[in-house]
Amino acid sequence: MTSLFNGLLVIVLVMNLFALGTSRIHALIRIVASQGVLLGIILLLVHRHLTIPAFAVAMAGIAIKGFLIPAIMLRALRQAEIKREIEPLISPLASIMLGAIATAFAILFSGQLPLVDQNDGALLVPTAIATVLVGFIILTTRFKALTQVVGYLVLENGIFVFGMLLIEAMPLVVEMGVLLDLFVGVFVISIIVNHINRAFSSLDTRRLLLLKE
Amino acid sequence: MSATWNILAAIVVLGLSGLPAYLLPARSETGQRVATAAMVAGSLLGLCGVAGGVGGAIPSVAGAAWGLPYGRFSVAIDAVSAVFLALVFVVPALGSIYGLGYWGHAQHRGTGRRLGLFYGLLAGSMALVLIARDGVLFLIAWEAMAMAAYFAASVEEDDPAVRRAGWVYLIATHAGTLCLIAMFALWRQATGSFALEPAPAMAAGLASAIFVLALFGFGFKAGLMPLHVWLPGAHSAAPSHVSAVMSGVMLKMGVYGIVRMTALLPVGPPWWGGTLLVAGAITGLAGIAFAIGQHDLKRLLAYSSIENIGIIAMGLGLAVLGRALGRPEWVLLGLGGALLHTINHGLFKPLLFLGAGAVIHCVHTRELDRLGGLARRMPAVTGLFVIGSVAICALPPLNGFASEWLIYLGLFRTVGLGGEPGFAPAAVAAVVLAMIGAMAVACFAKLIGTVFLGSARSDASQHGHDPTATMMGPMIVLAFGCVCLGLFPSIAIAPLEDASRTWAALAESTPISLAAVAPLGWISAAGLGLVAVVATFALISRITPRAGAVAEAGTWDCGYARPDRRMQYTGSSLGATLVDLFGLVVWPRNHQPAIHGLFPGSATFKSVVADTVLDRLVLPFFRAAGRYMSMFRVFQQAQMQSYVLYVLTIVIVLMVWGTMGAEP
Numbered sequence: 082m083t084s085l086f087n088g089l090l091v092i093v094l095v096m097n098l099f100a101l102g103t104s105r106i107h108a109l110i111r112i113v114a115s116q117g118v119l120l121g122i123i124l125l126l127v128h129r130h131l132t133i134p135a136f137a138v139a140m141a142g143i144a145i146k147g148f149l150i151p152a153i154m155l156r157a158l159r160q161a162e163i164k165r166e167i168e169p170l171i172s173p174l175a176s177i178m179l180g181a182i183a184t185a186f187a188i189l190f191s192g193q194l195p196l197v198d199q200n201d202g203a204l205l206v207p208t209a210i211a212t213v214l215v216g217f218i219i220l221t222t223r224f225k226a227l228t229q230v231v232g233y234l235v236l237e238n239g240i241f242v243f244g245m246l247l248i249e250a251m252p253l254v255v256e257m258g259v260l261l262d263l264f265v266g267v268f269v270i271s272i273i274v275n276h277i278n279r280a281f282s283s284l285d286t287r288r289l290l291l292l293k294e
Numbered sequence: 295m296s297a298t299w300n301i302l303a304a305i306v307v308l309g310l311s312g313l314p315a316y317l318l319p320a321r322s323e324t325g326q327r328v329a330t331a332a333m334v335a336g337s338l339l340g341l342c343g344v345a346g347g348v349g350g351a352i353p354s355v356a357g358a359a360w361g362l363p364y365g366r367f368s369v370a371i372d373a374v375s376a377v378f379l380a381l382v383f384v385v386p387a388l389g390s391i392y393g394l395g396y397w398g399h400a401q402h403r404g405t406g407r408r409l410g411l412f413y414g415l416l417a418g419s420m421a422l423v424l425i426a427r428d429g430v431l432f433l434i435a436w437e438a439m440a441m442a443a444y445f446a447a448s449v450e451e452d453d454p455a456v457r458r459a460g461w462v463y464l465i466a467t468h469a470g471t472l473c474l475i476a477m478f479a480l481w482r483q484a485t486g487s488f489a490l491e492p493a494p495a496m497a498a499g500l501a502s503a504i505f506v507l508a509l510f511g512f513g514f515k516a517g518l519m520p521l522h523v524w525l526p527g528a529h530s531a532a533p534s535h536v537s538a539v540m541s542g543v544m545l546k547m548g549v550y551g552i553v554r555m556t557a558l559l560p561v562g563p564p565w566w567g568g569t570l571l572v573a574g575a576i577t578g579l580a581g582i583a584f585a586i587g588q589h590d591l592k593r594l595l596a597y598s599s600i601e602n603i604g605i606i607a608m609g610l611g612l613a614v615l616g617r618a619l620g621r622p623e624w625v626l627l628g629l630g631g632a633l634l635h636t637i638n639h640g641l642f643k644p645l646l647f648l649g650a651g652a653v654i655h656c657v658h659t660r661e662l663d664r665l666g667g668l669a670r671r672m673p674a675v676t677g678l679f680v681i682g683s684v685a686i687c688a689l690p691p692l693n694g695f696a697s698e699w700l701i702y703l704g705l706f707r708t709v710g711l712g713g714e715p716g717f718a719p720a721a722v723a724a725v726v727l728a729m730i731g732a733m734a735v736a737c738f739a740k741l742i743g744t745v746f747l748g749s750a751r752s753d754a755s756q757h758g759h760d761p762t763a764t765m766m767g768p769m770i771v772l773a774f775g776c777v778c779l780g781l782f783p784s785i786a787i788a789p790l791e792d793a794s795r796t797w798a799a800l801a802e803s804t805p806i807s808l809a810a811v812a813p814l815g816w817i818s819a820a821g822l823g824l825v826a827v828v829a830t831f832a833l834i835s836r837i838t839p840r841a842g843a844v845a846e847a848g849t850w851d852c853g854y855a856r857p858d859r860r861m862q863y864t865g866s867s868l869g870a871t872l873v874d875l876f877g878l879v880v881w882p883r884n885h886q887p888a889i890h891g892l893f894p895g896s897a898t899f900k901s902v903v904a905d906t907v908l909d910r911l912v913l914p915f916f917r918a919a920g921r922y923m924s925m926f927r928v929f930q931q932a933q934m935q936s937y938v939l940y941v942l943t944i945v946i947v948l949m950v951w952g953t954m955g956a957e958p
Contacts, residue, residue, distance in 0.1 A: 170935070186946075193953040210949075217942040221935045229934065 083203060089123050090204040093242070094184055097215040100235060101176040106163065106227055110154050113234045117146025120241055127245050138256050142241075145260055150234070150267045157271040158227060161278045170222040180215050187211035205246060212239030224285050226274050230267055237263055298369060300343030301425060304383065307336030309418025311390075312411030315399070320407060326399045329410040330390045333417065337387035340421060344371070344379045365430030365488045373792035374557065375424045377633050378550045381640040382424065384775075385542045386417035388768035389535035389644065395765040396651055397533050405449040409533065415442035416539065423547055429478035429488035436474065436547075440467040440515075443544055447532035459527030462908065466524035470514025477507035477555075492558050492799070501559050505566055508555040509573070516548025517600045518607060519577040523908040526584075529596035530660065534651025537592060538644035541599040546636050549606055553629075556614055557797045567615025568719070570607055575726040578604025582733040583876035586740065586869040587903035591650050591660045594741060595643070598686065601730060602639045606632045608723050609701040612708070615720060617798050626808045627704030629794040634786055635697035638685065638779060642694065645682040645772040649675055652761045652769070653745065657754045662744045662865035664755060669746040671758035676746045678769045683738040685776045688731050691821030693776045696783035700812055702727060736872055744865040751860055781821045784814045866901050873903065881906050 096116045103109050121143035125131065171179070187210035194206065216236030220229060237259070244256065277283075311332035315325030360367045371379065390413065399406035419442055422435035444467070448460035480503055482488055484496040493501075510521065517525040525545075529537045556566070581600030588594035609632030616624025652675045653668060654660055669676040685692035705724035710716025750756045760766065779786060791808040794800075851857040866873075873882050880903055887897035904910065929940070 190949055190953055214942070214946075217938060217945075220938040221942060224935065232938075 086123070086126060087204045089119060089126070090208045090242075093119060093123075093208055093238075094204075094211060097184070097212055097235070098177050098180050100231070101180040101215060101218065102173045104173050106158055106225065106231075107155070109228065109231050110151050110158070113231050113238070114147050114151035116238055117150075117234070118143050120238055121147065123242075124245060138260075141257070142260055145264050146234070146238075150264065153267060153271045154227060154230065157274045160275055161227070163225070163227075170224070176218065176222060179218055180211075183214035183218065184211040187214060205242065209239050209243035209246075212236075212242055215239075226270065226277055230270050233266065234263070297343045297346035298371060298425070300346060301340050301371060301379065301421065302369065304336045304340030304343060305418045305421045307332055307339060307418075308386070308421065309415050311336060311414035311417075312407065315407045315410050320403045321400050323394075323399055326394060326406060326410060329414065330394055333387045333390040333414060336418075337383040340379065340383040344376050344383065362430065365428045367431060368428040368489065369422075369425040369431070370427045371425055373789060373796040374550075374553060377637065377789055377793050378424050378546060379421060381543050381546060381637060382417060382421045385640055385644050385772075386413070386420075386539050388771055389413075389538050389648070392535045392538075392648055392651070392765050392768045393533075395762045396535055396655055409446060409449045409536070412442045412446040413536065413539070416446055416536075416544070420543060420547055424550060427490045429481060429490060432490065433471070433474060433478060437471060439544065439547065440471065443467075443528075443536075443540060446536045447528050447540065449533065450531070453531075455527075456531040459524075459531035463524040463528040466514055466521070470511045470521070473507050473511030473514070474551075477504055477511055480504050480507065490554070490558055493560060495560055498563070501562055502566075504555065505559060505562060508552060509569070512548040512551035512555075513573070514548070515551070516545050516603050516607075517577070518548075518573050518603065519580050519600065520907040520911075522577070522581070522600050523905065523912055525600060526588075526593045526596040526905060527908075529599070529647075530590055530592040534592070534647050534654060537596070538647035538651075541596065541647060542640040542644035545599060545603055546640060549603065549610070549632070549636055552607075552610060553632075553797065556610075556617075557799075561617055562614070564615055564618045564717070567611045567613070567618055570611030570614055571720060571723050572611075574604045574607030574609075574611055575723055576604070577601070577607060578730040579726060579733075580604075580876075580879050582730055582737055583872070583880050584903065584905070586733065586737045586876075587866075587873040587880050587882055589662050589865060589901075589903070591653065591662055591665070591741075591745065592647070593660075594662070594737070595646055595650060598646075598734070598737065599639070599643055601734065602635065602643070602686070605698065605701065605727065605730065606635050606639070608632075608727060609635060609697075609704070612701065612704045612720065612723070613794070613797070615708075615717065616704075619717065621707075622798065622800055622804055622806050623811045624704055624707060625798045625800070626791065626794050626806065627700050627707065627811055629797055630787075630790040630808050630812070631697050631700030631704060633790055633793055634700060634779075634783070635694075637786065638693040638697050638776070641772050641775045641779070642682045642685040642692075645678060645769055645776065646686065648765070648769050648772070649679040649682060652765055653758070655761060655765070656758050659752070659754060662741070664752040665745045666751040666755055666859075666862065667747070667749040668755060668758045671756070672746075672760050674760045674766060675769075678766075678773050679746065680742060681773045681776060683742055685780065687735045687738055689735070690780070690817070691777075691824050692780035693778075693783070694780075695821075696780060696814065696817055698727065698731065699817065703812055733872060736869070740865055740868040743863075743868060748862045749859050751862065781825075782818050784809070784818065787814060870901075879906060881910065 093116060096112055096119070100109055100112045100116075103112065121139050124139040124142065125136070184207070188207040191206040191210060213236055216232050216234075216239055219232035219235055223229065223232065241259070244259075311329045314328045314332070315322070318325040390410075393409075393413070397406060397409060402409070416439060419435050419438035423432060423439055426432040426435050444460060444464055447463065448456050450456045451460070478488060480500060481493075484500050484504065485491075485493045509518075513521045514524075529541055532540060552570075556562075578601050581597050581602075581604055585594050585597035585601060588597060609628045609630075612628030613625045613632065614628075616622070616628055650660075652672065653665065656672075657665060657668075659665065681692065685694045688694035688698040702724055705721055705727065708717045708720035710718070787808050794808065795802075795804075800806075851861070854861075873880055883902045883904070885898075885900040885902070887899065889897060929936075931937075
């Protein structure tokens with residue numbers, strides 16, 4: 082069980098690095114979508130006694146993160162008529178290196194944490210921390226409004242992984258609330274993307290500097 | 295109990311007096327009359343309460359728990375509060391009547407109602423400050439007072455100078471409040487509650503810390519140098535009746551705070567009194583030196599207020615010293631003098647500010663060197679202004695003399711009369727007090743000479759005229775008070791003695807009384823005698839026929855053929871000698887032209903007396919701080935990415951830090 086579980090988590094980590102390495106926004110959205118689906122599956126596996134509400138939440142997570150949000154974002158991408166992140170702050174290769182360092186740091190750091198034995202040996206905590214860090218890296222090094230959204234999605238995925246630790250303690254309502262927030266956030270940003278594009282003739286969030294006093 | 299309820303009702307009426315005007319149109323005079331009527335009614339109600347409280351069994355206490363997390367609603371009046379309450383229930387009401395003519399709603403459509411609202415709030419919150427017996431309630435009332443004063447003083451916010459003065463006031467008053475919050479926090483630590491009850495004993499260091507914080511916190515409000523920075527600007531920017539209330543009453547709230555806290559704290563070491571004496575001496579001397587150098591009528595009066603606060607602080611210092619050394623007669627004379635001077639200054643300074651307002655009202659300038667010759671056009675205002683000036687210079691037979699005389703008597707006793715041990719350094723303060731008095735005479739001689747004597751220096755000052763009855767009435771009442779307290783200071787002796795005994799917690803059996811140590815009857819006799827002599831001389835000179843007709847001619851004009859009315863001694867030239875004498879403190883700047891050759895071209899001369907502390911110390915400091923702090927603007931890039939980067943950095947730092955801490 083643990084090895085299957087860890088295997089899936091390693092896939093999540095690899096997806097992180099993929100997300101950092103690609104410069105095509107289309108591919109980026111796809112990767113994050115599949116990461117969401119994978120996390121939903123892990124959630125199903127983590128439950129020892131699967132209840133109907135838990136199942137419903139996992140399914141809703143898969144549906145929203147794996148299909149609904151990517152669909153909205155791809156539509157916004159089509160309307161904005163852009164394909165790649167043209168000038169990221171650092172090159173994709175450097176991003177991957179940075180992501181690898183972040184992952185190593187996360188593994189080292191979680192080794193220091195005083196964890197319950199039950200979670201020892203599992204990659205759950207390192208994956209959560211690494212995913213959060215990668216989300217941050219995407220947020221700080223990419224400038225297109227849509228890639229920013231992807232950064233937030235990755236960040237949220239990391240928190241979602243962390244939430245699995247507390248699966249017994251955290252009520253499902255919280256999980257649902259987070260999903261709803263995420264959905265509404267992406268929905269709103271995807272609409273705004275169009276307006277940014279029209280007002281600034283670009284999706285570069287650095288142009289928003291003009292709004293500074 | 296009923297006295298306390300009277301005063302609470304008065305506070306509500308005063309505080310809400312400005313509201314009814316908002317139900318009426320902005321230009322409506324009726325609204326203003328209603329507000330004034332409410333101010334007068336509330337003040338009368340409050341005065342009844344004070345009289346009942348003093349006559350009846352004091353202290354009367356009312357208290358109730360409230361829904362707030364700290365403190366309780368606890369109020370009481372005692373003899374000390376009563377002295378200050380008397381001021382609060384007299385001056386604002388008179389100022390409100392004056393405002394009918396001075397700041398009529400018809401002429402000041404945009405600001406009239408706002409001014410009325412905050413003016414009433416200011417009066418109500420000051421009364422609440424005086425009766426609050428709980429630290430939290432006190433702070434709430436204190437802050438309400440500070441904010442009401444800010445809004446009342448900055449009604450003419452279109453003027454950048456007013457806005458600037460308002461900012462300086464706002465920063466200064468909050469710096470003071472900060473000290474007070476710290477003080478009450480320490481108070482709670484020392485006594486276990488916010489209740490303002492006399493503390494029996496506490497650690498000496500803690501008590502001293504509370505005293506120092508009180509000195510700073512209340513010193514900001516009272517205007518002790520160098521904490522006076524807000525005072526000249528705010529007083530000159532405010533409408534005159536607001537300046538009158540601020541100077542006559544609000545500054546005294548700072549004095550009240552120091553009086554109250556020194557009464558609540560256990561008897562402290564002698565350096566408390568010494569510090570107050572030194573602070574008072576510095577404040578008095580520097581205040582009057584700055585006053586002499588001013589070119590602005592109301593700024594001059596504001597600096598003179600600082601000087602008077604210095605005198606009050608000296609009396610208070612003497613009382614604190616006397617309490618520390620166990621000398622009840624120092625306490626009686628020092629605190630009695632300080633409280634009497636508080637009342638006196640609360641009468642003559644509003645009189646002077648209202649008089650200045652009457653001048654400004656028809657001449658529309660505050661610059662001394664544009665005024666002049668108003669005595670002929672405004673004889674009544676001139677007379678009242680002279681009464682106020684004589685009183686503030688502490689000349690007999692007016693009231694300033696009586697209070698300073700008490701302080702003098704107390705300071706003389708510190709030399710050690712009749713073999714009893716003294717405290718000689720304190721006696722130096724008597725010399726300082728004498729210097730202050732002499733300089734005050736010079737200052738007001740300059741003021742009256744420039745404003746009322748001579749001939750008009752500008753066209754505007756030719757149009758002066760005595761104002762309407764609503765503006766004259768309050769001034770006459772205040773002048774009457776000055777004369778009464780000057781000729782018969784003994785009417786104030788009972789409340790003063792009560793207050794001093796309450797303050798020092800002297801036992802009833804202590805065989806000493808203010809009447810015994812200060813024979814105020816002599817002042818009445820001497821004052822009446824002086825009035826009689828002056829009246830006789832005046833009568834004689836009136837009935838004696840003059841030898842020859844009085845001819846009018848120009849003064850000697852240095853051979854210049856066409857003298858102009860601007861060619862008179864200016865205010866700055868009259869004060870120049872004294873200003874130069876105190877150049878080290880006042881730091882006057884003269885911009886004078888270099889004149890070369892036989893036929894020099896036109897040139898200008900300018901002399902500036904800035905506030906040394908504000909303009910040469912505080913503002914440069916703030917400017918430098920602003921410059922260096924703007925380096926931190928690089929962190930505010932308005933760029934999402936950099937903000938997220940800050941979060942990331944902090945998260946990683948915290949993670950690393952946490953890891954190091956977790957290692958066994």
